[in-house]
Amino acid sequence: MSPTHHVVGRSVARADGIGHVTGRTVFTTDRAFPGLLHLKVVRSPVHHARIRGVDLSEAERVPGFVRALTHADVPHNVYTILGLIGVEPEEEFVLAVDRVRYKGEPIVAIVAESEQAANDAVARVKLDLEELPAVFDVEEALKPGAPIVTHWGNNTFMYEGHPCRRVRFGDVEAAFARADHIVEGVYDTKPIEQAPTETTAAIAVPEANGRYTVYTNTQALYFSLDNTSIILQVPGNQLHFIGGTVGGGFGGKVDVIVEPLATLAAMKTNRPVRYAFSRSEEMQVSSTRSAWRIYVKDGVMADGRLIARKVTSYADSGAYSRQTPYALTKHAANAAGPYAIPNVSIDAYCVFTNRQPTSAMRGFGITMASFALEVQMDKIAEVVGLDPWSVRFINAYHNGDMKPHRKLVEDATLIETMQAAARLVGHELPEAFQAMTSDPRPDGGA
Amino acid sequence: MASTIVTFELGDREVEVMVRPMTTLQTVLRYQLGQTAVKEGCRQGGCGSCTVLVDGEPVMSCLLPVEEVAGRRVDTLETAMPTDGSDPLQQAFIEQGAFQCGYCTPGMLMVSRALLDHDPHPSRETIIDTLAGNVCRCTGYAPITAAVQAAARAGKDGQPR
Amino acid sequence: MAKLRGTGMSAVNYPTGMNLGGDPSQALIHATTSGSFVVSLSATDLGQGLRTVIGQIAAETLGVRMEDVVVDTADTDTGPHDMGTFASRATHRVGNAVIAAAVEAREALLDVAAEEFEAARSDLVFDGQGNLMVQGAPDRSLKIADIAAAAQFKYGKTIAGRGAWMKPKSPVDPETGAMDPDSTEAHACTVAEVEVDTETGEVTVLSIKSAYEVGQQVNPALVKGQIVGGAWMGLSHALYETTQPYYPDPDHAAKDFSEYLMPGAYEMPEIECVVLEYPSSNGPYGVKGVGEMTANSPIPAIVNAIYHATGVRIDELPVTPELILRGLDAKARATGD
Numbered sequence: 001m002s003p004t005h006h007v008v009g010r011s012v013a014r015a016d017g018i019g020h021v022t023g024r025t026v027f028t029t030d031r032a033f034p035g036l037l038h039l040k041v042v043r044s045p046v047h048h049a050r051i052r053g054v055d056l057s058e059a060e061r062v063p064g065f066v067r068a069l070t071h072a073d074v075p076h077n078v079y080t081i082l083g084l085i086g087v088e089p090e091e092e093f094v095l096a097v098d099r100v101r102y103k104g105e106p107i108v109a110i111v112a113e114s115e116q117a118a119n120d121a122v123a124r125v126k127l128d129l130e131e132l133p134a135v136f137d138v139e140e141a142l143k144p145g146a147p148i149v150t151h152w153g154n155n156t157f158m159y160e161g162h163p164c165r166r167v168r169f170g171d172v173e174a175a176f177a178r179a180d181h182i183v184e185g186v187y188d189t190k191p192i193e194q195a196p197t198e199t200t201a202a203i204a205v206p207e208a209n210g211r212y213t214v215y216t217n218t219q220a221l222y223f224s225l226d227n228t229s230i231i232l233q234v235p236g237n238q239l240h241f242i243g244g245t246v247g248g249g250f251g252g253k254v255d256v257i258v259e260p261l262a263t264l265a266a267m268k269t270n271r272p273v274r275y276a277f278s279r280s281e282e283m284q285v286s287s288t289r290s291a292w293r294i295y296v297k298d299g300v301m302a303d304g305r306l307i308a309r310k311v312t313s314y315a316d317s318g319a320y321s322r323q324t325p326y327a328l329t330k331h332a333a334n335a336a337g338p339y340a341i342p343n344v345s346i347d348a349y350c351v352f353t354n355r356q357p358t359s360a361m362r363g364f365g366i367t368m369a370s371f372a373l374e375v376q377m378d379k380i381a382e383v384v385g386l387d388p389w390s391v392r393f394i395n396a397y398h399n400g401d402m403k404p405h406r407k408l409v410e411d412a413t414l415i416e417t418m419q420a421a422a423r424l425v426g427h428e429l430p431e432a433f434q435a436m437t438s439d440p441r442p443d444g445g446a
Numbered sequence: 447m448a449s450t451i452v453t454f455e456l457g458d459r460e461v462e463v464m465v466r467p468m469t470t471l472q473t474v475l476r477y478q479l480g481q482t483a484v485k486e487g488c489r490q491g492g493c494g495s496c497t498v499l500v501d502g503e504p505v506m507s508c509l510l511p512v513e514e515v516a517g518r519r520v521d522t523l524e525t526a527m528p529t530d531g532s533d534p535l536q537q538a539f540i541e542q543g544a545f546q547c548g549y550c551t552p553g554m555l556m557v558s559r560a561l562l563d564h565d566p567h568p569s570r571e572t573i574i575d576t577l578a579g580n581v582c583r584c585t586g587y588a589p590i591t592a593a594v595q596a597a598a599r600a601g602k603d604g605q606p607r
Numbered sequence: 608m609a610k611l612r613g614t615g616m617s618a619v620n621y622p623t624g625m626n627l628g629g630d631p632s633q634a635l636i637h638a639t640t641s642g643s644f645v646v647s648l649s650a651t652d653l654g655q656g657l658r659t660v661i662g663q664i665a666a667e668t669l670g671v672r673m674e675d676v677v678v679d680t681a682d683t684d685t686g687p688h689d690m691g692t693f694a695s696r697a698t699h700r701v702g703n704a705v706i707a708a709a710v711e712a713r714e715a716l717l718d719v720a721a722e723e724f725e726a727a728r729s730d731l732v733f734d735g736q737g738n739l740m741v742q743g744a745p746d747r748s749l750k751i752a753d754i755a756a757a758a759q760f761k762y763g764k765t766i767a768g769r770g771a772w773m774k775p776k777s778p779v780d781p782e783t784g785a786m787d788p789d790s791t792e793a794h795a796c797t798v799a800e801v802e803v804d805t806e807t808g809e810v811t812v813l814s815i816k817s818a819y820e821v822g823q824q825v826n827p828a829l830v831k832g833q834i835v836g837g838a839w840m841g842l843s844h845a846l847y848e849t850t851q852p853y854y855p856d857p858d859h860a861a862k863d864f865s866e867y868l869m870p871g872a873y874e875m876p877e878i879e880c881v882v883l884e885y886p887s888s889n890g891p892y893g894v895k896g897v898g899e900m901t902a903n904s905p906i907p908a909i910v911n912a913i914y915h916a917t918g919v920r921i922d923e924l925p926v927t928p929e930l931i932l933r934g935l936d937a938k939a940r941a942t943g944d
Contacts, residue, residue, distance in 0.1 A: 009824060012662075160781035162781055166783070190849035192850065222688050247547045250653075283861055375907050380922070405784050538739050546656070
């Protein structure tokens, strides 16, 4: 700790510790409100279908049923949360209109006096669905003739006219031609659920002055407020969002899933409404981390230097975008790894399939790239006959190097971090690597 | 079916609740008796965040019909440990950093309390077995295990044994 | 049938901030007449301890004690805009906004104090214990609480500050991908040791040892919390977790905790770590974000260790016993064993 700091750098006791160990920390669903109503959602039981009809008559007869909400009740029934930061197009609905694209997609919201009544009513809603062919594999989804998930005719997110986010740096093909070795790999990962111990929840409460207070465990308070305001077409200042203690997020509570419907229901009933995910909804319906398929082709010299890296990545966005298009751009900015490689080509695809939409999770866009690239580095080491440490020291980036997305490296410490890890585990590094630093290269280039 | 009245002890006081059949103890504690330290991570017995003590034994309250506790003593974190956090287990959790978001913490404290009441000097393996039914997504469990070991060393009265 | 041991490593970096920027955070600080400073935010604490580290940053900049700072979050009526807690952005952006607000509040405090002391501002020093004094004259000392009360009632002045921090949003070239995606990069190097049971295919992770470079630790205990919790989550990603175990086939999706496999305390190996601090050029006190990176580096280290132990190269996650056994079979067939 710097001697000039008096509190930064100290392991000060947590401010919320005493609340946690006495059970007095207030989480969203710990709050009670007189007259509280419960909202539960009717969800598509199939992967892909046209909706021919919805019959609420039996549901309405359940004791405790208060009302149903359909797409017609939602003022701006579009759910594209990245629209707030200018990402187009609008493509997901708060409540489905004439089509469902994943198993679990919301169709009708039921509001009732108790959770039990809401669940009973949900079970009695009759859906008339015409099933459509579905696609589940990212590369199958890109083949001609594949079932189309989106409304714009192909199964990729378009990045300014390209079907993928691109990075082009140098000339990989020329470099592959002169490389001593070509090392290739395909890396496949499966969807992962954030699984916070506390499920996603919001309670919307009408206030006497006509505003609505929304208690939520979102990770992004204003983001949720702004999206709710757009969906409900009410000025933002009519909404008062209160949050603050989240029982685990990991990226699973940034999707503004429950606030709009809870608030709409509060507006329609003039009573507080709670919309909380069950654990099986959290598991099967809330966004997960994407599955990825990452192809890496590296051109390597006999001395272990990487002279070219070509990465083609497919992220399975599921049926809708959520935040995944953003992740592919972040992925593209990191898919060459912390290494100085003079020729890099990256094609990062956001692909749509008929499964639950994917979105942010701890390490968004990078976790699986790091997995692929670091296994790849070990493969390279084996091919050129070096140990895993050496191949990483040889290729580690330095301050002043140019990254493939044309930003100069700064604040680099990969070399120093590896040296520290080697000391920690008692691995003796050769002199040359022990003496290396992340300082800019003397010749100014990689 | 008609509601019934169930009487039990919540900590030191007798309580009486009117419930529909098969209402769980979790629902009664959280929504009728205001014991919100009893958490609801899954309502399926899969995470342990709803753990309470029934006659000193740890039980997942989401799996127990409230009729089962008629005439028995139920303890939640609110009744079992002081609000000033002075219990050695609470202190150990704070010192070892055995929580982050805090959602699993009441359940962890309840199973740990029951363990130390039965076995004041548990081995590390016993502690790990005890925690097996409680999910934590944040800490990686290591500081929780360390906290229970530290609390065992500190003893009930806060003095080292 | 044997238990084979192996070691594997990984070296990664991780960016701080929402990709491309354009993710602002703001903070407001005001002094109360009891000498405490309220930091108003709409940022959320996910359990990582943001509220605590923000309090530390505010106290450090203001020159007051931790117990004199009240962090009030998250309420959109009282807290100014914040983009949210994700992308390892919060300590960095909220911290910078808080520093700016604290600097302004501190200036206002010094102005009032200078009048109260009838001294030059440059002669005033904070003792870090809740007092302000004239340098070289320890008897000329005032409680900050008293200065705050004087500001309110004698001078009719506020002691308050406003702060905002934003990395301007970077464009992306659609042809070349040229962009400015992040504010800084943190780094990690992890070495994992595993033991693989060739009869069952089960992997036991024996140790995860890492070096993490995080710019500046605000609260080392909370950083350690991210390291240990991250190591567990990385191990879980590598060997256990998925909602769709037969992906891309969507069937048999996990519905609950009994089907969604995660390791418990029993599977947790020895975690050792060393933390390096190379201050970033633009983080508060040099901070770099750490919360996500700690779950990333263990994953390939474990997979590489499995290869070292068994000679089975696995290119998919999670690494299940089935994958290991099939890999061992394939290797045996290839070598004619």
